[in-house]
Amino acid sequence: MTTMGLVQNPAPPAPLAPARARRTRVRRVVAALPIVVFGLYVVAAIIGPLFIDYSPVGGELDDRLLPPGSVLSDGGTALFGTDALGRDLFGQVVYGARTSVFIGTLVVLISALVGLAVGTVAGYRGGTTDLVASRVIDVLLAFPGILLAIVIAGVFDRSLAIVVIALSVTNWIGFARLSRSMAMSLRERDWVKSATVMGVRRRRIIARHILPFIAGPTFALATTEFAGAILAEASLSFLGLGLPSASVSWGQTIAAGKEYLASAWWISAIPGIALALLVICVGFTGDRLTRYFGRRR
Amino acid sequence: MLPQLIRRLGLMIFTVWGAVSLTFVILRLAPGDQATVQLGPDATAADVSALREELGLNRPMLVQYLDYLGSALTGDFGESYRFRDSATTVILDRFPATVLLAGTATVVALTIGLLLGILAGRAPGKLADRAISGITLVMQAIPSFWSGIMLILLMALTLRLLPSAGSGDLQHLVLPAVTLAIPFTALVARITRSSVAEVTAEPYIMTARSKGLPERLVLSRHALRNSVIPVVAIVSLHIGTLMGGAVIVEQVFAWEGVGSLLVGAVGNRDYAIVQGTTVLLAIVVVTMNLLADVLNARLDPRIRAGVAS
Numbered sequence: 001m002t003t004m005g006l007v008q009n010p011a012p013p014a015p016l017a018p019a020r021a022r023r024t025r026v027r028r029v030v031a032a033l034p035i036v037v038f039g040l041y042v043v044a045a046i047i048g049p050l051f052i053d054y055s056p057v058g059g060e061l062d063d064r065l066l067p068p069g070s071v072l073s074d075g076g077t078a079l080f081g082t083d084a085l086g087r088d089l090f091g092q093v094v095y096g097a098r099t100s101v102f103i104g105t106l107v108v109l110i111s112a113l114v115g116l117a118v119g120t121v122a123g124y125r126g127g128t129t130d131l132v133a134s135r136v137i138d139v140l141l142a143f144p145g146i147l148l149a150i151v152i153a154g155v156f157d158r159s160l161a162i163v164v165i166a167l168s169v170t171n172w173i174g175f176a177r178l179s180r181s182m183a184m185s186l187r188e189r190d191w192v193k194s195a196t197v198m199g200v201r202r203r204r205i206i207a208r209h210i211l212p213f214i215a216g217p218t219f220a221l222a223t224t225e226f227a228g229a230i231l232a233e234a235s236l237s238f239l240g241l242g243l244p245s246a247s248v249s250w251g252q253t254i255a256a257g258k259e260y261l262a263s264a265w266w267i268s269a270i271p272g273i274a275l276a277l278l279v280i281c282v283g284f285t286g287d288r289l290t291r292y293f294g295r296r297r
Numbered sequence: 298m299l300p301q302l303i304r305r306l307g308l309m310i311f312t313v314w315g316a317v318s319l320t321f322v323i324l325r326l327a328p329g330d331q332a333t334v335q336l337g338p339d340a341t342a343a344d345v346s347a348l349r350e351e352l353g354l355n356r357p358m359l360v361q362y363l364d365y366l367g368s369a370l371t372g373d374f375g376e377s378y379r380f381r382d383s384a385t386t387v388i389l390d391r392f393p394a395t396v397l398l399a400g401t402a403t404v405v406a407l408t409i410g411l412l413l414g415i416l417a418g419r420a421p422g423k424l425a426d427r428a429i430s431g432i433t434l435v436m437q438a439i440p441s442f443w444s445g446i447m448l449i450l451l452m453a454l455t456l457r458l459l460p461s462a463g464s465g466d467l468q469h470l471v472l473p474a475v476t477l478a479i480p481f482t483a484l485v486a487r488i489t490r491s492s493v494a495e496v497t498a499e500p501y502i503m504t505a506r507s508k509g510l511p512e513r514l515v516l517s518r519h520a521l522r523n524s525v526i527p528v529v530a531i532v533s534l535h536i537g538t539l540m541g542g543a544v545i546v547e548q549v550f551a552w553e554g555v556g557s558l559l560v561g562a563v564g565n566r567d568y569a570i571v572q573g574t575t576v577l578l579a580i581v582v583v584t585m586n587l588l589a590d591v592l593n594a595r596l597d598p599r600i601r602a603g604v605a606s
Contacts, residue, residue: 138308139315142579145541147559151320151575154563155327231440235545238442239560251442258446258549262454269450272443279438287434 034284041278044094045101054091054248061086065264081266083256089267093274095248100230100278103160107167107229108222114168115175116211116218122176123183124206133180137173145170146232153241163242167232171225178221179214186210216293223286227279234275250275305590309583316579317369321362324568330354334566335378365572374573379562384569388555388577394464395554399543401474406481411528413482414489418524419516421494429486436483441542445476445549462551473550477542481535488531492524499523526597533589537582 062073063086070078072088080089122133140148152166186192187210195205236242237251245252250271257267332348333340349355352375353364368374374384417429452472453461463469496502497520505515544556551557555574562570594600 135311135315138312139319141537142312142316142583143319143575144537144539144544144578144582147541147544147575147578150544150560150563151571152323154560155324155566155568155571157328227438231438234440235442238440239545239548241560241563254443254446261446261450265450268443268446272440272447275443276435276439279440280435283434283438 031288034281037277038281038285041097041281042101045098048094049098052091052094054088054095065260065267067264068266068270080270081264083253083267084260084264089253089270092248092253093250093271096250096253096271097274097278099243099247099249100233100275103164103167103233104226104229106164107171107233108226110164110168111171111225111229112175112218112222115172115177116179116214118172119176119179120183120206120210120214123180124187124202124210126184126187130180133176137176140170140173143170146235149232149236150239150241153236158242158244160243160247163233163236166236167229171229171232174221174225175218178217182214182217183210186213217290220286220289220293223282223289227282227286230275230282231279302591305587309587312583313576313580314366317366317576318362320572320575321365324572325358327566329566331378331566331568334568369572369576374576375569377562377567377569379565379567379570384573387570388558388573391553391555391558392577394552395540395543395547395556397470398473398477398547398552398554399539401470402477402481402543403539405474405478406485407532409478410482410485411489413486414528415493415516415521415524417486418490418493419497419512419520421490426490429490433483433486437480437487439479441476441480442545442549444479445472445546448472448476449550464551464553469550469552473546473552476549477539477546480542481539484535484538485528485532488528489524492527493520496520496524522596526593529589529593529596533586533593536585536589540578540582 063070063078063082064084066072066078066082066086068079068081068089070081072078072082076088078088078090080093082088083092118133122130148170149166152169153162156162183206192205192209195209200208233242234249234251234254237249238255240252240255242251243249253271254268254275257264257269257271260267330349331352332345332354336344336348346355353361356364372385374388376382377384377387380387413429413433417426420426449461449472452459459471460469461472502515502519505519506512510518543554544559546552547554547556548560555577558570559574559578561567562574
């Protein structure tokens with residue numbers, strides 16, 4: 001892979017043989033699949049609730065625990081079955097997608113902004129600023145994974161804001177470390193030195209000569225962290241520490257289905273598949289972006 | 298190495314102090330102090346203020362903080378109101394179960410992950426590599442609370458091979474350990490893969506191959522030794538992720554470790570337990586990171602000599 005990037009082929013590429021061309025086309029379609037699926041989730045999250053009527057308090061008790069594909073008492077079909085209160089699981093999956101995408105986006109936006117600001121300034125200025133930032137990051141990294149989020153989400157009253165804060169408290173670290181290390185090496189580059197010598201203000205150097213180079217890798221990282229934030233939100237909801245119970249979240253549905261595992265496996269299984277598929281597609285996209293920006297750097 | 302080690306020890310102590318302090322701040326910011334939470338909504342104002350007095354909650358914040366810090370230094374986190382016992386005793390009682398779970402998962406993940414990583418990395422781009430890369434991506438994407446439930450559905454409810462929850466004998470350990478090991482195995486495999494792929498492209502591997510050394514020896518004697526170094530370094534950075542995963546897995550399988558203890562304590566606002574568990578887990582993470590550094594220095598002479606940072 002590296003040789004492909006290094007050795008430039010001087011001759012224009014010869015037209016591919018039909019069989020190879022077909023294979024390339026197939027490969028291209030397969031490679032685009034994760035992005036398409038991810039896009040479908042986003043569309044479902046945005047406009048799905050407009051078309052699908054779902055209420056967390058509604059649900060016919062006659063329709064309890066129906067397997068996927070059953071006909072409901074009101075004549076509709078429950079594509080993914082129903083839960084213990086007779087609520088449609090398909091609706092829960094669509095509304096859950098909205099929760100996941102919304103919280104994931106918010107967390108990544110906040111984390112990226114905070115991380116980028118702290119990391120760039122710390123890496124560029126160095127000295128005491130860098131020391132303080134590094135020590136704060138060290139302390140936060142000592143809390144294992146989701147632990148800090150569990151404690152914060154657990155002791156405060158349940159709300160959207162608390163969930164977003166709890167997840168962002170550790171999520172920004174990745175962005176800070178990336179932009180810090182990049183700013184540290186960019187600081188030594190000739191164009192930054194020239195700008196410094198010419199008396200360009202520090203703030204302007206960061207904005208014009210450093211940030212543009214960090215933007216690409218940060219975008220790639222944001223994709224990966226988005227997947228992480230969605231997983232973490234679902235974990236909190238699963239533990240009963242996420243959003244208030246009136247809202248719909250995959251983690252909550254999976255937790256609720258655990259009690260009915262022996263009789264109605266689909267309640268836990270289907271939202272989990274929806275969650276895993278989304279994370280896989282986002283992960284694939286993130287990996288490709290990371291590789292793309294890694295090669296250019 | 299020694300001055301480096303002393304510096305690392307100092308940093309470690311600082312980090313633990315930071316974790317202890319941050320926990321204190323979060324719990325003091327939370328609505329409702331231990332007295333109101335403990336007595337419930339029906340308590341009279343007099344009762345609450347009496348308990349506040351008893352717990353020392355009406356002293357100035359700084360005094361409370363210093364007192365807490367001093368007690369934490371001696372391993373005392375106060376009394377758990379749910380267990381009516383010293384929080385430290387309750388936590389240390391549960392700790393071996395978590396160590397057993399996380400330790401087993403680590404051994405499983407390292408064994409299978411290294412194997413998969415070597416298989417994939419020795420021939421990058423080949424079928425084995427692509428298959429393993431795909432599988433590990435899926436393994437990392439599956440939330441562990443869900444894979445745990447699905448394993449219960451398959452192994453406990455459908456096949457009736459293993460118990461679905463609880464702790465005790467070896468049978469109870471299998472499902473939680475496997476669940477916890479799944480994402481960690483994938484992580485080890487992915488790092489090993491890229492490390493082995495990088496090392497096998499080195500000239501000395503070509504030398505070893507062209508002098509006619511069997512592939513098995515090329516891998517075990519030349520490639521593996523050097524590829525393990527970044528694996529140790531990166532895996533040690535994810536020990537926190539493993540411990541965090543243990544918290545959730547314990548909850549799924551009702552495994553009686555510190556993780557399920559913490560989640561219960563957070564729900565009940567049993568602050569003594571929350572503080573103690575958080576600090577204990579932070580110490581575990583920081584200590585394991587230090588041990589990994591020492592191990593890495595043992596493996597790589599360049600680090601010992603201070604050549605590579």
